Amino acid sequence: MAKRKQLKGSAIYINEDLTNINQKVLMTIKRTLPENEAVWSWDGKIFQKSSKGVVRPIAYEEYKHWVGADWPKLINRFYSIK
Incomplete structure (x- = not known):
């Protein structure tokens, strides 16, 4: 995982196996961000980089x-898993 940046620009992608909630949030943010901003996951956490280069x-x-609107459905699915 640490060397996945070396594959940038190729047709090969390595992604983390995220929880349903994290995956949904990550994809939602990716669809809404302008091109000059970025979002990614690392160690199960989601990070956003603004157009000014600030990472949070x-x-x-x-x-x-x-x-x-999907929040209640995702939470119920997440907590109903035993």
Whole structure:
């Protein structure tokens, strides 16, 4: 995983195996960001880089904002797994 940047520009991608909630948030943010910003996951956490180059983790408290109406469905699925 640490060397996955070496594959940038090739047709090969390595992605983390994220929880349903993290995957949904990551994909939602990717679809809404302008081209000059970035979002990625590392060690199960989601990070966002602004157009000014500021990198910040996406806090769990922000997830509801990103997934909107799907939030209750995702939470119920996440907590019903035993």
